[in-house]
Amino acid sequence: MITALRQFLNEPFVQVIVSLLAACWLTVEAIPVIINISRLRNLMKEPEARSAHSNRTPTLGGIAIFAGTMIGYFLWQPEGETHLHHLAIAGILILFFTGVKDDILVIAPVKKMLAQILASSLVIIGADLRINDLFGILGIHQIPYLFSVLFTIFIFIALTNAINLIDGIDGLAGGIGLIASMIFGSWFLLNNQYPLAILAASLSGSLLGFIRFNFSRTSKIFMGDTGSLILGFVLTLFAVKFIHLNTGAGAIIDAPILAVVVLIVPIFDTLRVFIIRIMNRRSPFFPDKNHTHHILIAQGLSHFMATCILCGITIGLTGIFLLIRNSVTTTQSLVILVCLFFVYNYVNYLLIKRVNYVDPTTAILEQQKQTKREAKARLQKIKRMRRLYEN
Template identity: 30%
Template sequence: MQQQVVLFAIVISFLITVLLSPIFIPFLRRLKFGQSIREEGPQSHLKKTGTPTMGGLMILLAVVVTTLIITGRYAEASVETYLLLFVTVGYGLLGFLDDFIKVVLKRNLGLTSLQKLIGQIVIAVVFYFVFTQFEFSTAVSIPGTDLSFELGIFYVVFLIFWLVGFSNAVNLTDGLDGLVSGTAAIAFGAFAVLAWNQSQFEVSIFSVAVVGALLGFLVFNAHPAKVFMGDTGSLALGGAIATVAVLLKLEIILIIIGGVFVLETLSVIIQVISFKTTGRRIFKMSPLHHHYELVGWSEWRVVVSFWTVGLLCAVLGIYLEVWI
């Protein structure tokens, strides 16, 4: 029965996104909610200027509606469910505000880094407060070992770093048609398997709801993209996957399953440090996906290659958690 419910969740979420997109995309176009392309980015991306953005709203709607319907009908919505929805919607609203400033107020950079950071930290702190009120574990385990470290009150620092870090990591990865849609779907699929393995049914439902929404969105986001998810989608997805890992106590496993997001972030950090200390750039452009574009790879080749790496990372993460 539970297997059928999980399958039902992914189908509902997929259908909501697929059926909503043909209505929502023209609506965004009429409102002139088109993406502004950075002038310093690859020149091939300039043709994407004006492509509707804020498509992450469709993903959020599909995930929230599916999660509430399925848990309400087949399970009892738990504190885990509400925590997942709180962080996902919270980071999604923060991303929506950023997108709104970019596309409506015509400020290409959106929220300032400080404004965005404050919003991310506030959501993480509220999450921590509720998290500790329900006496969830504040220990962090090392995969493949029996070692764990009880962080106590310092877990709030870890939690802020994790949620802020991964929301920004997914946001950095969102630079090519279908890149985040595919890699995030793979990562959430892996966590759905791990949640099922832990008998955390509600977390598994949420995770497959995200997978379904992303696959539905990918129908319109694959190259050439008819819509972008914007920060509305990428910040929400990053916060959501970090929250899933925290609730499953698989925080470190996220580094492996979310390997593509980690590599993209490291490429930016390495590029900045190298340029500031030596005046040289390690990559032709960061994040990493732009480097491969500038060495001659087609956009589709980069995306499929990154999906493949993401799949290998997901398999490795599941293997380390389930079989070791």
């Protein structure tokens, strides 16, 4: 009986399911405790101009996501575990402590960036996990070592921060993360990458448990920077490993395109808001409410409906690209992606025009600029009057 049970639990599919359920259960059990401690210690996020919420809310949901993911993963010693997986856990730990400190005390953006560079460098340099082949996109195949290292670090930082930027309404970052981790995890399981499959299942279970509270009215919690940093790092790890594994015979030719499509919402949204900020002569890192999820909320949609629309786009486009991937070249797929980006921007423009949406953060900034201009004009007038009086 015991032998049969052990054999049953040694099946990779069973381990994936058990890890998912265990991580979900642990997260659901941990979050109420975190909420109570946050309220007792006043570790709450105050509503601000950019907030889509009007109530003080705990922001330490990332602690539960971290705990659920780690315990779900360490339930087993999966076949094929390598130095890469150990370094990935080390990177997650670095970002966990960085995120907790930022959620409680707030740290400088430069320090957060350095933590992301350190965490990504562990797996990129330490485990040689690099994007070293662009599969013929724009005629490019092999990439020199140094450039591939810098390029992969850039991807880790860009995608991690893209996940952070879409964490603006209930369920969106968690929902996109859940979909992406399940897609990548399924591929890893089918291709005998059991450690990553179990990690993806553990992350999926934790996000599932977190989303239940993220949508709650009475027990709401945010994932905070702790959750978004970990989520962004792990999803980027999955995407880069997916691309890295799809080299050689029998590989998915347009693996980089598929990885982008799975994460299309954070990528497109980040590109769009950065372009708008630069066109408005502001820093691309200037916070505002020009994100697509803010625009959808301005249309009168609930957080749940806006999240469902954006998650639905992710699922739909992933399905379409999986169907057409054998009918088009990688370069043609890239052209389709570029066209989709223009369509995405045009739809956002139509939605803004429909309700005459004005970013309140921009309005506040313009008001501050007007106040400074008026103060400067008054000062110049006083100086002119003083010169006239002296003459």
